[in-house]
Amino acid sequence: MTETNSDSKWNSLEAEFRAQRLPDADVAASRFPVIPNVNPASEEDHAAAMEELAFGVRFGDYMAVADWSVEDGWHDRRVVPFGPLQLSPAAAVLHYSQEIFEGLKAFRWADGSIWTFRPGFNAARLNHSARRMAMPEIPLDDFIGSLVQMVRMDERWVPGVPNSSLYLRPFMIADEEFVGVRPAHHYKYVAIASPVGPYFKGGMSGVSIWVSTDFNRAAPGGTGDAKTGGNYASSLLPQRLAAEKGFEQVCYLDAETNTNLEELGGMNVFVVKKDGSVLTPRLTGTLLEGGTRSAIIQLLADRGIEVDQATIPLAWLVKAIEGGEVVEMFACGTAAIVTPIARLAGDGFDVTLDGDEVTGQILEELGGIQRGTIPDRHGWMYQLV
Ligand code: COI
Numbered sequence: 001m002t003e004t005n006s007d008s009k010w011n012s013l014e015a016e017f018r019a020q021r022l023p024d025a026d027v028a029a030s031r032f033p034v035i036p037n038v039n040p041a042s043e044e045d046h047a048a049a050m051e052e053l054a055f056g057v058r059f060g061d062y063m064a065v066a067d068w069s070v071e072d073g074w075h076d077r078r079v080v081p082f083g084p085l086q087l088s089p090a091a092a093v094l095h096y097s098q099e100i101f102e103g104l105k106a107f108r109w110a111d112g113s114i115w116t117f118r119p120g121f122n123a124a125r126l127n128h129s130a131r132r133m134a135m136p137e138i139p140l141d142d143f144i145g146s147l148v149q150m151v152r153m154d155e156r157w158v159p160g161v162p163n164s165s166l167y168l169r170p171f172m173i174a175d176e177e178f179v180g181v182r183p184a185h186h187y188k189y190v191a192i193a194s195p196v197g198p199y200f201k202g203g204m205s206g207v208s209i210w211v212s213t214d215f216n217r218a219a220p221g222g223t224g225d226a227k228t229g230g231n232y233a234s235s236l237l238p239q240r241l242a243a244e245k246g247f248e249q250v251c252y253l254d255a256e257t258n259t260n261l262e263e264l265g266g267m268n269v270f271v272v273k274k275d276g277s278v279l280t281p282r283l284t285g286t287l288l289e290g291g292t293r294s295a296i297i298q299l300l301a302d303r304g305i306e307v308d309q310a311t312i313p314l315a316w317l318v319k320a321i322e323g324g325e326v327v328e329m330f331a332c333g334t335a336a337i338v339t340p341i342a343r344l345a346g347d348g349f350d351v352t353l354d355g356d357e358v359t360g361q362i363l364e365e366l367g368g369i370q371r372g373t374i375p376d377r378h379g380w381m382y383q384l385v
Contacts, residue, residue: 028145037081053197060154064146101171206342210242224286272328327355
């Protein structure tokens with residue numbers, strides 16, 4: 001059934017991440033001088049936002065910014081009041097979508113300290129995306145420094161209630177005023193922060209997934225393994241059509257054969273068999289290599305479960321769920337963390353899954369590491385404050 005390639009050339013980010021040494025937080029932060037916000041959110045406004053914690057609707061008082069030009073490289077690093085960017089209507093990003101982004105979270109621990117999870121992985125992936133989109137790479141120290149300094153200034157926006165965090169969204173855009181088609185000569189890097197609760201309102205009750213055979217997310221040679229806005233833009237129509245049918249997320253199949261599982265619109269996916277073995281779609285260059293995905297592969301390996309990174313045919317999966325061979329599925333990502341999949345449907349099938357034993361164990365362990373209640377034996381956590 002499966003064709004395993006866990007050591008293929010596509011598993012590159014994890015290796016890059018493991019080879020890194022992260023900078024000292026104070027030294028990295030000092031690269032981003034602060035311009036104080038003289039008009040921050042009022043106490044009442046802040047309290048209301050921290051009460052709501054809806055995903056991605058409220059933002060902190062600060063943002064980190066840096067500019068890049070052909071002549072000067074990266075320059076003018078700063079942390080400034082959160083606010084609108086000044087952009088020419090001719091900025092290249094508005095026409096040709098030369099844009100990349102990342103997602104991380106800052107967690108408040110019981111002792112008041114604030115930590116983030118594997119930021120070096122996100123740095124490696126941002127630069128991987130930059131190479132694919134013909135954009136400049138950003139030095140690790142700048143990436144980390146921007147996040148440390150912003151979170152230090154936005155400390156009051158890091159929630160402390162269970163299942164909450166400050167979601168960090170670093171991104172880079174081509175802001176050169178030019179509408180010819182070529183890589184831009186000027187870019188802006190920005191990081192913003194949003195206090196959030198769970199991505200899915202239903203939490204552990206499970207999400208419903210529509211498997212699309214009408215749309216593909218990415219094709220071989222395309223941008224599927226880059227975190228670029230276009231991949232998400234193209235997922236919006238399938239997402240809307242699925243929502244009209246009552247589903248929360250769309251699962252995509254490979255564009256070559258339209259038969260094998262790839263990933264959800266913004267999350268990786270895992271399959272748990274009755275015998276305790278676990279599968280996840282292998283990286284083929286059309287999937288995004290997730291930092292949560294590779295952490296889960298490691299946590300399962302620690303439990304003696306070697307995840308089979310495999311080709312997973314939809315037809316096999318549906319039969320295996322119906323026949324009881326597959327008992328759990330879950331989605332994972334920075335925003336989703338680990339979320340059980342309760343229903344999988346598409347043209348001609350509609351199956352339900354009610355198991356969540358492995359899913360629950362992994363969520364508990366990963367969540368515990370991120371919140372400082374379970375020892376961080378792999379050195380994944382990085383202290384911001
Ligand atoms: C993330 O998990 O950080 C993402 O970028 C995915 C998106 C669905 C929010």
